[in-house]
Amino acid sequence: MAQLSSKSVLVLHGPNLNLLGLREPDHYGSDTLESINNQLKQHADDAGIGIDTFQSNHEGELVERIHSLARAPVDFIIINPAAFTHTSVALRDALSAVKIPFIEVHLSNIYARESFRHHSYFSDLAVGVISGLGARGYSLALNYAINTITRA
Secondary structure, eight states: OOOOOSOEEEEEEOTTGGGTTTSOHHHHOSOOHHHHHHHHHHHHHHHTOEEEEEEOSOHHHHHHHHHGGGTSOOSEEEEEOGGGGGTOHHHHHHHHHHTOOEEEEESSOGGGSOGGGGOOSSTTTSSEEEESSTTHHHHHHHHHHHHHHHHO
């Protein structure tokens, strides 16, 4: 086990992601949210980075979690806003306000799906967007975050 540094990452999961493994596996894969979080925690631990994960089906809870970063900041955010990607100005404004770099992650390729999913309220603020690579997208985002915050 690596020694934890003061560097940390927050992973935010939006609505319905608590149903991963059960919900539309053709779009979202068979990994559960628990297995994704466990893999991310192991990867962060191996890198000596602190990590916290948070999932909510409620927009306000996600906004409040982001607001809490004004008092207890992290170095990087990984967010899968899920359905809020296409609807939430409130989440966008919260992320903009805390000024913490973030990567937007989507399990499915949102551009290969219904046209309403093609617009994101977050992409123009994000450091990057990973879409369509399944659970591996979270690991790729975490690799980037670790490389970024350990270089700083």
